[in-house]
Amino acid sequence: MKSTITILLGVSALLAGCGPKLAPGLVGDPMRGKIAAAQYACHSCHVVPGVPGSDVRVGRPLDELAQQRYIAGKLPNTQANLVRWIRDPQAIDPGNAMPNMGxxxxxxxDISAYLLSH
Ligand code: HEC
Incomplete structure (x- = not known):
């Protein structure tokens, strides 16, 4: 039992050490965001960093989002605006090809924390 706990602690320390680090000034859990991005299948339209095999370019690649001034050419690139975009792109740019995905x-x-930490 004790050794199981030791192993678990060791594994989580290892994961914390290797996982994406939150960039300064951001909130959220980038490791969880990476998993969430995969679950929502953002990579069915975007190149998403860390998601192997994502090579679809319906939307722009998201691997250098942190360096961009604007999100979708519409919103100044802040974490709050990125959260708005991810939740409701149709309110910001009606008719664009990114659907609201709930x-x-x-x-x-968490997804914004992940994307902006690259
Ligand atoms: C059906 C295809 C599709 C899916 C699925 C999709 N997107 Fe998009 N996304 C787009 C398109 C198309 C644009 C470009 C809109 C524009 O620039 O006006 C876009 C734009 C974006 C942008 C702005 C990119 C930039 O360079 O400014 C972000 C950020 C983004 N999407 C994140 C996500 C995330 C996160 C998910 C998953 C929750 C997701 N997208 C799912 C099609 C999609």
């Missing part, structure tokens, strides 16, 4: 607020925060 992303929860928490998932959107």
């Amino acid at each position: 992303v929860s607020e928490r998932d959107a925060i």
Whole structure:
């Protein structure tokens, strides 16, 4: 039992050490955001960093989002605006090809934390 706990602690320390690090000034859990991005299948339209085999370019690649000034050419690139975009792109740019995907607020925060930490 004790050794199981030791192993678990060791594995989680290892994961924490290797996982994406939250960039300064951001909130959320980037490791969880990476998983959420895969679950919502963002990579069915975007190149998403860390999601192997994502090579679809319906939307722009998201691997250098942190360096961009604007999100979708519409919103100044802040974490709050990125959360807005991920949750409701149709309100910001009606008729664009990214659908509203019912992303929860928490998932959107974590996904934004992940994308902006690259
Ligand atoms: C059906 C295809 C599709 C899916 C699925 C999709 N997107 Fe998009 N996304 C787009 C398109 C198309 C644009 C470009 C809109 C524009 O620039 O006006 C876009 C734009 C974006 C942008 C702005 C990119 C930039 O360079 O400014 C972000 C960020 C983004 N999407 C994140 C996501 C996330 C996160 C998910 C998963 C929750 C997701 N997208 C799912 C099609 C999609």
